[in-house]
Amino acid sequence: MNVTVQGSLLDFDGNGDGDEAVVGPLRPERVPLAAGAWIDVQRGWLTGSAALFARLARSVPWRAERRRMYDRTVAVPRLLCFYGEHAPLPDPALDAGRAALSAHYAAELGEPFATAGLCYYRDGRDSVAFHGDRIGRGATEDTMVAILSLGEARPLLLRPARAGGPALRYSLGHGDLFVMGGSCQRTWEHAVPKSARPTGPRISVQFRPRGVR
Numbered sequence: 001m002n003v004t005v006q007g008s009l010l011d012f013d014g015n016g017d018g019d020e021a022v023v024g025p026l027r028p029e030r031v032p033l034a035a036g037a038w039i040d041v042q043r044g045w046l047t048g049s050a051a052l053f054a055r056l057a058r059s060v061p062w063r064a065e066r067r068r069m070y071d072r073t074v075a076v077p078r079l080l081c082f083y084g085e086h087a088p089l090p091d092p093a094l095d096a097g098r099a100a101l102s103a104h105y106a107a108e109l110g111e112p113f114a115t116a117g118l119c120y121y122r123d124g125r126d127s128v129a130f131h132g133d134r135i136g137r138g139a140t141e142d143t144m145v146a147i148l149s150l151g152e153a154r155p156l157l158l159r160p161a162r163a164g165g166p167a168l169r170y171s172l173g174h175g176d177l178f179v180m181g182g183s184c185q186r187t188w189e190h191a192v193p194k195s196a197r198p199t200g201p202r203i204s205v206q207f208r209p210r211g212v213r
């Protein structure tokens with residue numbers, strides 16, 4: 001798939017050629033949420049994200065999935081590729097990102113980030129509905145899911161799973177890092193809604209510990 005996205009003004013890689021994708025020092029800002037959940041946000045954590053976006057769009061074996069909904073089978077509105085614990089990642093920048101996250105959160109998480117789920121939102125029609133990552137240990141244990149966003153920024157919404165109420169909204173793209181931690185997967189839900197506006201493509205890379213999905 002050959003796609004280019006408009007880069008962010010922050011998205012320089014430092015050597016001027018725009019090809020190298022480099023993660024910076026981790027200095028995320030923590031936002032405590034209710035019920036023992038929290039998020040960490042670091043804007044522009046990865047520089048050179050437009051080039052990484054283009055490489056992943058081209059080289060990842062993206063799959064279109066279908067899902068049973070009531071009595072119909074419907075297309076999942078985004079393309080997916082999952083890299084399990086021992087699968088080589090599709091770009092060295094992702095290895096570097098995962099290693100940096102594992103080192104930074106080692107004491108708090110107590111285990112490394114192991115897997116990488118990649119999602120490709122082709123335009124505003126692609127989306128994911130409100131959910132928590134509760135397949136596996138996320139259903140019963142505190143854990144972390146670290147999301148690296150590449151390409152066009154899309155809003156990620158967060159809302160309490162039980163109480164309802166207004167959603168928090170974070171616009172994520174162009175190398176931004178967004179980490180959900182504590183009880184977030186059990187007590188909050190997140191979504192990337194559809195948009196009727198002209199919307200460029202975005203790739204989300206989710207790093208998770210083993211057994212969290």
Ligand SMILES: O=C(O)CCC(=O)C(=O)O
Nearest residue numbers: 119128133147190192204
């Ligand atoms: O696009 C994103 O960053 C969110 C992805 C997500 O929530 C998921 O795949 O479970």
